[in-house]
Amino acid sequence: MHRIKRLPQLMHSLKARLIISAMLLVLVLLPIVGVTLNDAFKLQVKSASVKELKAYVYSILAVTEVDNQQLLMPEVLLENQFNVIQSGLYALITVPVKPSAPLATDTTDNFAAKLVENNAIESKAVESQPTTLVQQTNPSNNSTRKVAWRSNSLLGIDLSAAITTAVHTAAIFPQPEKGQGQFSEIMLNGEPHLVYGFSASFETEQFNKLGQPQLTRFPFTVYIIKDQSDYQLQVEAFNQQLWRWLLILMAALLSIQLLWLWWTLKPLTRLQRELAAIENGHAKQLDEHYPTELNAVAKQLNTLLNTEQNQRKRYRNALADLAHSLKTPLAVIQSQKDLSPQSFEQVNQINRIIGHQLKRAQSAAGSAWHLGVAVVEVSDKLVRNLPKIYCQPRITITEDVDRKAVFKGDASDLTEILGNLLDNACKAANAQVLLQVKTEQAQLMITIEDDGMGIDEALHTQIFERGTRADTYQQGHGIGLAIVRDLVDSYQGQLTVSRSTALGGAKFQLIFAV
Numbered sequence: 249m250h251r252i253k254r255l256p257q258l259m260h261s262l263k264a265r266l267i268i269s270a271m272l273l274v275l276v277l278l279p280i281v282g283v284t285l286n287d288a289f290k291l292q293v294k295s296a297s298v299k300e301l302k303a304y305v306y307s308i309l310a311v312t313e314v315d316n317q318q319l320l321m322p323e324v325l326l327e328n329q330f331n332v333i334q335s336g337l338y339a340l341i342t343v344p345v346k347p348s349a350p351l352a353t354d355t356t357d358n359f360a361a362k363l364v365e366n367n368a369i370e371s372k373a374v375e376s377q378p379t380t381l382v383q384q385t386n387p388s389n390n391s392t393r394k395v396a397w398r399s400n401s402l403l404g405i406d407l408s409a410a411i412t413t414a415v416h417t418a419a420i421f422p423q424p425e426k427g428q429g430q431f432s433e434i435m436l437n438g439e440p441h442l443v444y445g446f447s448a449s450f451e452t453e454q455f456n457k458l459g460q461p462q463l464t465r466f467p468f469t470v471y472i473i474k475d476q477s478d479y480q481l482q483v484e485a486f487n488q489q490l491w492r493w494l495l496i497l498m499a500a501l502l503s504i505q506l507l508w509l510w511w512t513l514k515p516l517t518r519l520q521r522e523l524a525a526i527e528n529g530h531a532k533q534l535d536e537h538y539p540t541e542l543n544a545v546a547k548q549l550n551t552l553l554n555t556e557q558n559q560r561k562r563y564r565n566a567l568a569d570l571a572h573s574l575k576t577p578l579a580v581i582q583s584q585k586d587l588s589p590q591s592f593e594q595v596n597q598i599n600r601i602i603g604h605q606l607k608r609a610q611s612a613a614g615s616a617w618h619l620g621v622a623v624v625e626v627s628d629k630l631v632r633n634l635p636k637i638y639c640q641p642r643i644t645i646t647e648d649v650d651r652k653a654v655f656k657g658d659a660s661d662l663t664e665i666l667g668n669l670l671d672n673a674c675k676a677a678n679a680q681v682l683l684q685v686k687t688e689q690a691q692l693m694i695t696i697e698d699d700g701m702g703i704d705e706a707l708h709t710q711i712f713e714r715g716t717r718a719d720t721y722q723q724g725h726g727i728g729l730a731i732v733r734d735l736v737d738s739y740q741g742q743l744t745v746s747r748s749t750a751l752g753g754a755k756f757q758l759i760f761a762v
Contacts, residue, residue, distance in 0.1 A: 263513050270505040274498055282494045289486050297479055298431050301444035304472045305429070308339050314450040314466045319343065319396045330399040336475035339399040343468045345392045393423075396468065405437060421445070426467060433476075440476040445469055515539050519546070526553070527620055527656065574602055621659040623685045623694070624649050630663070630670050631683065638674045645670070649685040653692055656762055657739055665735050668728035669696045669756050676700035680751055687762060694758040697748035736760075 307327060313320040319341065329337035422430035422445040429446040450466040515538050525531040533553060534546045581587070581595050631645045655662045666683075673681045677698035684695040736743045741760040748755040 262516070263509070266509050266513070267506065270509065271502065274501045274505065278494050278498050278501075282490055285490060286487060289490075290483055293479055293482050297442055297474070298444060301431075301442065301472045301474060302429065302446075304337070304339070304474075305444060305446045305470050308341075308470050308472070309446075309448060312341070312468075312470075314452070317464065317466055319466075319468065321397050325399065330401050332401055333403050334405060335401045336477070338402045338405070338473040339397075340395065340402065340471040340473065341397040341468055342393040342471070343396045343466070345394050393469070421471070423447070423469065434473070436473065440480075442474045442476055442479070443471060445471045515542055530620070532557070571602065578602075620654050620656050621662055622651075623653045623655050623662065623692070624651050626655075626659060626662045626666055627683060627685065630666055634670055634674055641679065643674045643677055643681060644679060645674070645681045645683060647683050649683065650687055653685050653687050654762060655692060655760065657760075661735050661739075665732050665758070666694070666696075668732045669758075672728060673698040673700075673754070673756075676754060682748075682751060690762055692758075692760040692762045694760075695755065696757075697751045697755045698753040699748075699751035700753040702747050702752065703745060703754045 304327065307325075311322050311325065321341075324331055325339075327337070329335040330339050421434065422432045422443065424430035424445055424447045426447045426449050429444060432443045432445070434441050434443050447467065447469045449468070452464050452466075453461050519534070519538065519542060522531060522534050526534070533550045536543060536546045536550065538546050578595060578599055582592065587595075627647060627649050631647050635643055635645060670681065670683065673696050677700045680699045682695075682697040684693075684697075686693050733743060736758060739760055741758060744757045746755045746757070747753070
């Protein structure tokens with residue numbers, strides 16, 4: 249389930265999209281090419297086999313003779329495989345039988361028995377062979393045929409099963425039209441064989457008893473039967489070679505595409521890494537040595553960063569000048585001896601408001617995306633200095649800080665936040681203050697606890713208002729926590745107050761997104 253949820257997130261990555269599309273292209277296209285090549289090779293091999301069988305048919309026709317309606321064949325053929333028993337290459341000639349022939353009504357079973365008997369007789373001429381009949385029904389030519397001749401390679405082979413099957417299916421043993429050839433497949437002795445049949449006819453002119461010329465015809469069909477083992481071996485060998493090399497090619501293409509994608513996307517990875525460095529405060533600008541398509545983006549981002557930094561610097565300088573210019577008149581007013589207590593309090597209030605507003609205005613939260621500071625750099629300084637101020641009674645600050653934790657903001661803002669909270673904790677504590685900083689689930693969590701009296705739950709909201717101070721704090725003007733609240737809000741963080749379970753006093757917890 250977790251992987252299913254991660255899949256839509258993964259598809260938002262350009263790198264993931266390119267890698268998946270490249271893999272699909274290779275894993276889908278190459279198998280399709282392999283299947284297509286395999287089918288094409290099978291057709292080519294089968295076509296070559298048909299041509300080979302046709303050539304054997306012509307070689308049989310070349311030595312076939314007819315005398316007085318009798319088929320004459322030589323004892324030995326030129327192609328030696330026809331002379332070797334069960335060589336895998338066989339020849340067979342059938343002739344039609346007139347309907348009035350005595351054996352024309354023989355059934356298939358009778359033919360099979362007679363064919364087995366006929367296979368046991370080796371003849372030198374067709375005239376001495378016993379005629380074997382088969383009532384072979386063909387869709388285009390219903391006729392009864394008999395085996396007129398067979399090659400010596402067929403001796404010892406039972407053709408009854410093959411021809412009986414052909415009789416029932418009327419298609420496996422082909423019966424083509426005169427002058428036409430037909431290709432088929434049969435099972436012979438449990439092995440697949442290719443069959444090519446070709447029908448021809450000898451025509452001779454003879455004179456009848458009246459001395460008139462009369463045309464006589466001797467139709468017959470030549471069958472060449474060849475074992476498919478060579479055909480299958482060629483196909484299997486080609487398949488093995490084809491898929492072996494396709495797998496090698498697939499692995500090579502995937503490796504090349506992954507390397508190519510890595511090299512192509514390397515500038516984007518570098519841009520992402522540099523943006524992360526700027527975000528964490530480790531760099532101020534992008535390197536402008538990028539490809540043409542990204543170089544303009546890098547320049548614009550650098551221009552934006554420089555403009556923002558310069559504006560922020562001028563803004564802070566102007567606020568500092570304003571604060572400096574207001575200090576002198578306020579100091580003069582406060583030095584007046586005839587100033588009433590009410591007027592003196594109002595001047596102090598003005599001073600506090602000005603300080604508070606200046607702190608808010610100087611916050612860098614609006615540009616925090618490209619700022620970053622290690623929390624430990626700020627916390628270590630505060631932990632070293634605060635015990636020197638609060639030495640009577642002595643306050644011990646325990647620090648438990650993740651050294652890799654980063655605050656996505658300005659260092660001065662983090663100093664202001666931690667400084668105020670730690671200062672208030674030291675004021676309220678009896679002897680111990682605990683500072684914890686950790687990063688969990690893309691959140692920066694800062695916790696400050698003390699062993700003082702704690703803060704009444706009714707005051708948890710009021711203490712963040714300007715001028716409000718908890719009774720346990722004997723010093724300060726009551727604007728420190730208000731400044732902390734405003735800074736935390738500007739960074740869209742969370743600030744909560746509760747009672748510490750470890751030390752018993754107050755517990756302030758800050759949560760920021762990282």
